[in-house]
Amino acid sequence: MIRFENVGMRYGTGPEILRDLTFTVEPGACWFLTGASGAGKSSLLRLMYLAHAPSRGLINLFDRDIATTPRDELPSLRRQIGVVFQDFRLVPNLTALQNVALPLRIAGKAESEVRQHAVELLRWVGLGPFVDHFPPALSGGQQQRVAIARAVIAQPKLLLADEPTGNLDEEMGNRLMRLFMEMNKLGTSIVIATHNEGLVRRHGGRVLHLVDGELADRTDHPSASHPS
Numbered sequence: 563m564i565r566f567e568n569v570g571m572r573y574g575t576g577p578e579i580l581r582d583l584t585f586t587v588e589p590g591a592c593w594f595l596t597g598a599s600g601a602g603k604s605s606l607l608r609l610m611y612l613a614h615a616p617s618r619g620l621i622n623l624f625d626r627d628i629a630t631t632p633r634d635e636l637p638s639l640r641r642q643i644g645v646v647f648q649d650f651r652l653v654p655n656l657t658a659l660q661n662v663a664l665p666l667r668i669a670g671k672a673e674s675e676v677r678q679h680a681v682e683l684l685r686w687v688g689l690g691p692f693v694d695h696f697p698p699a700l701s702g703g704q705q706q707r708v709a710i711a712r713a714v715i716a717q718p719k720l721l722l723a724d725e726p727t728g729n730l731d732e733e734m735g736n737r738l739m740r741l742f743m744e745m746n747k748l749g750t751s752i753v754i755a756t757h758n759e760g761l762v763r764r765h766g767g768r769v770l771h772l773v774d775g776e777l778a779d780r781t782d783h784p785s786a787s788h789p790s
C-alpha cells in the first residue's frame with residue numbers, strides 16, 4: 563500500500579525535518595502515528611498524500627513509484643486517498659452537505675445518490691440539523707465531523723487522519739473511531755496521527771513513533787478492545 567525507503571523531507575532550503583524513514587504499510591493495515599508536537603507527524607502524512615516531495619529516498623504508493631509516475635497521473639492516485647486535515651480545510655462557501663458530497667461529485671456519481679449518501683453520513687455523525695450550514699457557522703468539533711465525513715464518503719483505499727478526534731468529546735470520538743475500524747474491516751488502510759495515547763491503547767494495532775523526525779519505535783499493541 564505504502565512503502566518508504568530511506569525517505570527524507572525538508573521544507574524549502576531548511577534542514578531535513580524527516581530523516582531515514584523506512585517502513586511498509588500493508589494493505590488493510592491500521593496504524594497509529596505518534597510523537598511529540600513538532601516530531602513530524604503532519605509532515606509525514608503530507609508525503610503520504612503527495613502534497614510534498616521527499617528530499618531523498620523512495621516512496622511507493624499503490625504499487626507506483628511516485629518519483630517516476632507522470633505528474634498528470636498523480637491526481638488519480640490522490641483521489642484514492644481520504645484525508646482528514648488537522649485544520650479541516652473545508653470549503654467555506656459550500657454547505658456541510660456540499661463539502662461532504664464533493665468526493666462523490668468528483669467521482670461522477672448520480673446526484674440523487676450523492677445527496678442521499680451525504681445526508682445519511684452527516685446524520686450519522688450527529689449533524690442532521692446542520693446539513694445546510696456553512697463551515698464558518700459550525701463549531702470546531704462540528705467542522706471536524708464534516709471533514710471526517712468528507713474523507714470517508716467515497717470509501718477510499720487509504721485513509722489518512724491528522725488528530726481526527728482532537729476536537730470531539732469522548733463519546734463522539736469513540737463513535738468516529740468505530741467508523742474508521744468498520745472501514746478498516748471493509749479493506750481501507752488507515753494511518754491516524756495522534757497525541758492521544760489512550761486512543762492508541764484502546765484500539766491497538768501498529769504504532770509508528772517519531773522522535774525529532776526519525777522513526778524511534780514500532781510496537782504491536784495487543785488486539786483492539788473497541789469501546790462500546
Ligand SMILES: Nc1ncnc2c1ncn2[C@@H]1O[C@H](COP(=O)(O)OP(=O)(O)OP(=O)(O)O)[C@@H](O)[C@H]1O
Pocket residue numbers: 573576579597598599600601602603604605606
Ligand atoms: N510549512 C512549513 N515550513 C517550514 N517548516 C515546517 C512547516 N510545517 C512544519 N514545519 C516544521 O517541521 C517540523 C515537523 O512539523 P509537523 O507539523 O510535521 O509536526 P507534528 O508532529 O505534526 O506536530 P503537531 O503534533 O504539533 O501537529 C517542525 O519543526 C515544524 O516547525
